[in-house]
């Protein structure tokens with residue numbers, strides 16, 4: 523079987539603390555993997571490694587057979603990454619922010635206008651990022667991650683701060699991107715969102731993958747309840 527994303531025995535130890543025990547996963551084109559599990563389970567640690575912003579202690583990650591540790595530039599050109607927090611570039615306007623990130627990937631002005639519309643920030647296009655609300659910043663980070671139409675979209679708690687309207691828009695956009703062949707991997711505590719878009723749900727606990735569930739999308743409400751039960755055990 524041809525997998526686009528292959529994570530092989532990745533682990534991460536910070537000084538003496540093992541945040542992630544060896545973990546492997548694979549995703550095909552158009553497949554969506556959701557990482558879930560309680561606080562401190564190791565989700566962000568794993569996503570940081572897949573996004574190439576943290577080096578694993580052991581193991582390899584490949585996208586399209588490109589090994590991050592061997593060809594960083596080519597690897598990164600295949601991904602879009604949405605972090606869980608807004609760290610920098612607070613003085614740029616919404617348009618400038620997207621143009622800045624888009625410039626690394628030759629994103630056209632037309633695509634940037636399209637993304638601003640998708641994330642509902644047309645009226646805020648000339649507003650500085652620091653003046654946006656939490657949910658608007660979150661939408662902007664999402665826009666930044668999708669603007670180059672990456673093969674693999676990696677997101678850390680993407681729906682944090684979004685109101686129900688924008689959560690629905692997010693779900694619809696992810697469904698559309700999956701249809702177009704984008705491979706998606708993200709972490710979340712929102713089990714209803716997970717049941718709507720996740721093909722494979724990985725439940726993590728104390729740095730270990732403890733359960734994998736497959737979603738057949740036949741009954742999202744029941745599947746949401748099943749996923750919530752996983753949390754009750756922790």
Ligand SMILES: Nc1ncnc2c1ncn2[C@@H]1O[C@H](COP(=O)(O)OP(=O)(O)OP(=O)(O)O)[C@@H](O)[C@H]1O
Pocket residue numbers: 536539540541559560561562563564565566567568
């Ligand atoms: N830079 C670091 N140095 C030391 N320990 C770290 C570092 N980053 C993360 N950890 C530890 O690794 C473990 C996993 O953290 P991680 O952020 O991956 O969890 P998470 O599943 O994303 O949690 P949450 O749901 O709260 O966001 C935690 O015990 C955390 O304290």
